[in-house]
Amino acid sequence: MTGPRAVVIGVGNDYRHDDGIGPAVARRLESLRIPAVRVAQCDGEPTGLLDLWAGLELAVVVDAVRCDPPAPGRVWRTTVEDLRGCPRAAGSHALGVADALPLARVLGQAPAELVVVAVEAQCLDPGVGLSGPVAAAVPDAVAAVLSELARLGLRPAGAGPPD
Structure with a gap:
């Protein structure tokens, strides 16, 4: 058996409402x-x-973001570099990821490719449970991650080849 080729990292905190989208995915x-x-x-x-x-081929980070204008529940694929352009990526950890990537490169610990699956948050206040729009976005976020993994031929066990 070989080791992992990719990692999916759900970033967030289940006790800050929509910040729990990463762990939920x-x-x-x-x-x-x-x-x-x-x-x-x-x-x-x-x-x-x-x-x-x-040392992995692909890292997919799933995180909550808040942009202006807001569109809670919107799922989009981006890179760390492009996320810096979101003027109000407030309340997310994407900036922590953005700080980690240059450090990882210097230390030789960066993945070959890093993709961010961002889900726009409605509420990042303390509390448990995703808002309605963000909870409804979980299947779309999962599908976005699966699409990224499929580019490397990585699919759930029992899933056939792509159509």
């Missing part, structure tokens, strides 16, 4: 048991990310 993906894919949850602290993605 990670839990859903973990249940799929995708061969050669490690699924993890992280609070977004930069050094905590380094060990998770070191």
Whole structure:
């Protein structure tokens, strides 16, 4: 058996409403048991990310963002570099990821490719449970991650080849 080729990192905090989208998506993906894919949850602290993605072909980070104008529940694929252009990526950990990537490159621990699946948050206040629009976006976020993994031929066990 070979080791993982990719990692999916659900970044967030289940006790800050929509900030829990990353962990929610990670839990859903973990249940799929995708061969050669490690699924993890992280609070977004930069050094905590380094060990998770070191030496892998692909790291997919799932995180909540808040942009202006708001569109709660919108799922989009981006890169760390492009996310810096979101003027109000407030309340997310994407900036922690952005800090971690240059450090990882210097230390030789960066993944070959890093993709962010961003889900726009409605509420990042303390409390449990995703808002309606963000909860409804979980399947779309899972599908976005699966699409990224499929580019490497990584699919859930029992899933056939692409159509």
